[in-house]
Amino acid sequence: MYLYGTQTVNEKGHLTIGGVDTVDLAHIYGTPLLVYDIALFKERAAAFQETFKKAGIQAQVAYASKAFSSIAIYEVAAQLGLSLDVVSGGELHTAVAANFPREKIHFHGNNKSYTELQYAFDEKIGCIVLDNFHEIEMIKEISEARKEKMNVLLRVTPGVHASTHDYITTGQEDSKFGFDLKNGQTDDAFLKLHNHPYIQLLGMHCHIGSQIFETEAFRLAAEALMTKMVEWRQKFKFTCSVLNLGGGFGIRYTAEDEPLHPSKYVEEMESTVLSMARTYNYPLPEIWIEPGRSLVGDAGTTIYTIGSTKEVPNIRTYVSVDGGMSDNIRPALYGAKYSAASANRMLDPHSDKVTIAGKCCESGDKLIEEAFIAQPVEGDLLAIFCTGAYTYSMASNYNRLPKPAIVFCEDGQHQLVVRRETYEDIIRLDIPLQKIGREQSK
Numbered sequence: 001m002y003l004y005g006t007q008t009v010n011e012k013g014h015l016t017i018g019g020v021d022t023v024d025l026a027h028i029y030g031t032p033l034l035v036y037d038i039a040l041f042k043e044r045a046a047a048f049q050e051t052f053k054k055a056g057i058q059a060q061v062a063y064a065s066k067a068f069s070s071i072a073i074y075e076v077a078a079q080l081g082l083s084l085d086v087v088s089g090g091e092l093h094t095a096v097a098a099n100f101p102r103e104k105i106h107f108h109g110n111n112k113s114y115t116e117l118q119y120a121f122d123e124k125i126g127c128i129v130l131d132n133f134h135e136i137e138m139i140k141e142i143s144e145a146r147k148e149k150m151n152v153l154l155r156v157t158p159g160v161h162a163s164t165h166d167y168i169t170t171g172q173e174d175s176k177f178g179f180d181l182k183n184g185q186t187d188d189a190f191l192k193l194h195n196h197p198y199i200q201l202l203g204m205h206c207h208i209g210s211q212i213f214e215t216e217a218f219r220l221a222a223e224a225l226m227t228k229m230v231e232w233r234q235k236f237k238f239t240c241s242v243l244n245l246g247g248g249f250g251i252r253y254t255a256e257d258e259p260l261h262p263s264k265y266v267e268e269m270e271s272t273v274l275s276m277a278r279t280y281n282y283p284l285p286e287i288w289i290e291p292g293r294s295l296v297g298d299a300g301t302t303i304y305t306i307g308s309t310k311e312v313p314n315i316r317t318y319v320s321v322d323g324g325m326s327d328n329i330r331p332a333l334y335g336a337k338y339s340a341a342s343a344n345r346m347l348d349p350h351s352d353k354v355t356i357a358g359k360c361c362e363s364g365d366k367l368i369e370e371a372f373i374a375q376p377v378e379g380d381l382l383a384i385f386c387t388g389a390y391t392y393s394m395a396s397n398y399n400r401l402p403k404p405a406i407v408f409c410e411d412g413q414h415q416l417v418v419r420r421e422t423y424e425d426i427i428r429l430d431i432p433l434q435k436i437g438r439e440q441s442k
């Protein structure tokens with residue numbers, strides 16, 4: 001059985017995370033419970049940061065917080081010296097609540113609203129990553145009206161196709177994100193911003209997709225952007241000071257995945273940028289990256305309680321847990337695969353082949369098609385590994401299921417960082433009938 005980070009099995013045969021017994025956690029906080037191994041998050045962040053440091057390259061490692069956004073994770077990220085990628089007013093508001101250093105916040109998104117852009121100006125954030133012409137017009141208007149400066153990057157689509165799930169590739173030409181690098185859009189965008197009194201163009205950004213295991217796609221993307229930067233210097237005498245190559249670094253969900261160490265991705269980027277800078281005598285830009293999944297993905301484990309079990313003779317055994325697609329939509333949405341273990345009986349043979357089903361009213365609500373666990377008994381705890389990214393952040397209240405609680409563990413300590421939703425939370429936005437549809441009084 002593969003254990004992540006600080007996970008161990010204690011003398012009671014229980015899974016521990018960050019030195020804390022997950023069975024105890026389940027008793028204290030209930031299930032489903034999302035447990036983060038904070039030491040692993042720190043280790044991953046350091047792996048990216050150290051590689052840049054070793055090479056003496058100026059860099060920013062921005063946590064792509066769409067993977068998991070909460071005040072507490074932003075607080076940890078700030079302590080580690082990470083920057084922060086937010087993609088909405090909501091994520092920005094969370095960063096503000098965490099008092100995240102504003103100058104290290106980068107604002108992304110393909111359809112930022114006027115209000116969201118105003119919010120970014122109000123907070124004097126570090127950088128807005130411009131995605132389209134509509135945004136360029138809005139940001140010009142806002143900066144001119146306020147007479148306030150703003151740093152920006154231009155997000156471009158470099159025409160690189162990374163091999164991953166179609167829903168999460170973003171670097172190809174047919175993408176809703178960014179300016180096309182090849183058809184002239186990127187130059188048009190540049191010209192609209194060049195020499196603007198308030199908008200300071202720092203450079204270019206691209207993000208080619210997510211859960212990528214190869215370095216080649218990153219090399220191609222870096223080359224494509226550097227080529228454009230060199231062209232701009234020749235044509236417009238403009239030098240970019242920043243090259244942001246996005247995130248997308250793959251992690252190990254199951255034995256089928258063979259991720260590279262974070263340093264490998266970074267080294268590939270570094271060597272491409274260094275060699276192009278040397279060839280064209282281009283001042284070395286700062287390299288920014290935006291890992292999301294690779295910082296928090298395998299640091300998160302969801303603990304569920306097993307309820308009913310149903311055998312379909314000669315076909316399969318369904319083992320149902322107290323959560324499902326409402327707290328982890330990824331299997332239903334992408335066919336994502338996970339592995340599991342019986343958290344309260346880790347030393348028992350994990351030889352029962354079962355399908356882990358959720359409790360939502362959908363046949364497709366299966367968390368794991370084929371899992372091997374200890375012979376399931378109602379009340380057993382089931383750990384599903386590697387659920388730290390794009391689970392809670394994509395969670396819903398489908399079937400009006402309350403969202404799980406989240407706890408951080410480190411060095412034998414645990415702390416609740418997001419409380420479990422209650423039924424009262426679930427109905428808090430509902431407004432009972434007032435006029436519409438009420439029976440008319442005579």
Ligand SMILES: Cc1ncc(COP(=O)(O)O)c(C=O)c1O
Nearest residue numbers: 064207210247248290291292293
């Ligand atoms: C612009 C941008 N940056 C960073 C990320 C983070 O990607 P990942 O979680 O795969 O590292 C994403 C999501 O794919 C993204 O769209």
Ligand SMILES: N[C@@H](CCCC[NH3+])C(=O)O
Nearest residue numbers: 066168210211330389390
């Ligand atoms: N939500 C996706 C990743 C999206 C990346 C954001 N651009 C996933 O779970 O894999």
